[in-house]
Amino acid sequence: ETGVTQTPRHLVMGMTNKKSLKCEQHLGHNAMYWYKQSAKKPLELMFVYNFKEQTENNSVPSRFSPECPNSSHLFLHLHTLQPEDSALYLCASSQLTGVGDNEQFFGPGTRLTVL
Amino acid sequence: TQLLEQSPQFLSIQEGENLTVYCNSSSVFSSLQWYRQEPGEGPVLLVTVVTGGEVKKLKRLTFQFGDARKDSSLHITAAQPGDTGLYLCGAGSGSRLTFGEGTQLTVNP
Numbered sequence: 130e131t132g133v134t135q136t137p138r139h140l141v142m143g144m145t146n147k148k149s150l151k152c153e154q155h156l157g158h159n160a161m162y163w164y165k166q167s168a169k170k171p172l173e174l175m176f177v178y179n180f181k182e183q184t185e186n187n188s189v190p191s192r193f194s195p196e197c198p199n200s201s202h203l204f205l206h207l208h209t210l211q212p213e214d215s216a217l218y219l220c221a222s223s224q225l226t227g228v229g230d231n232e233q234f235f236g237p238g239t240r241l242t243v244l
Numbered sequence: 245t246q247l248l249e250q251s252p253q254f255l256s257i258q259e260g261e262n263l264t265v266y267c268n269s270s271s272v273f274s275s276l277q278w279y280r281q282e283p284g285e286g287p288v289l290l291v292t293v294v295t296g297g298e299v300k301k302l303k304r305l306t307f308q309f310g311d312a313r314k315d316s317s318l319h320i321t322a323a324q325p326g327d328t329g330l331y332l333c334g335a336g337s338g339s340r341l342t343f344g345e346g347t348q349l350t351v352n353p
Contacts, residue, residue, distance in 0.1 A: 133286070135286075160339060169345070170345065171248075171342075171343045171344055171345045171346070172287075172332070172334075172343040174340055174341070174342075177339055177340060179339055184339060185339070185340065219286050219287075221286075223339075225339055231275065231336040231338075231339060231340075231341055232277060232289055232292050233277075233289070233334070233341055234289060235279075235286030235287045235288070236286050237284075237285050237286050238284075238285065238286050240284070
């Protein structure tokens with residue numbers, strides 16, 4: 130595997146289900162991100178992890194729960210979602226150097242549909 | 245919060261035409277990136293610009309960073325159907341990137 134991988138690619142769930150999205154980066158980066166992409170909206174940053182520590186939570190509802198067990202893996206645990214949470218969820222990674230050129234590499238995304 | 249405005253939102257052209265898309269803000273960026281995203285996939289990084297006035301070329305794509313580091317443009321020469329996609333600009337500030345809404349480009353054969 131190379132780059133950033135995400136599983137599953139597609140997920141349909143009911144509002145009472147619990148599911149998890151998985152992301153793995155094979156680039157040796159030290160930061161990982163979750164984004165939400167909805168139709169006709171800019172990419173919305175949800176969470177940032179730097180060296181496994183959460184450094185940003187962009188006012189995300191508690192029904193989304195991130196987990197970063199190590200610098201290569203990132204999970205997004207989902208429970209009691211709403212239909213408006215249906216979107217493409219993208220994971221990204223980057224190597225933060227402090228210089229300012231934060232190049233992010235994205236996975237293919239998980240297309241989530243909440244019924 | 246940095247806001248990025250991309251224009252135009254939609255662009256449909258014929259193969260062989262030239263085009264320019266823009267990314268503007270009232271804020272100064274430490275860096276700016278351009279990505280292309282195809283349906284059902286994640287954005288793919290095309291280029292990063294960090295110096296005011298910088299120009300970078302990637303085959304038929306020319307990227308320019310404004311002198312004041314508040315705006316950027318992407319020019320495509322002799323567009324091809326394979327250039328079709330959503331072009332996103334992202335502006336850097338520390339560990340976060342703020343993205344514009346994107347320009348949806350369609351190149352018709």
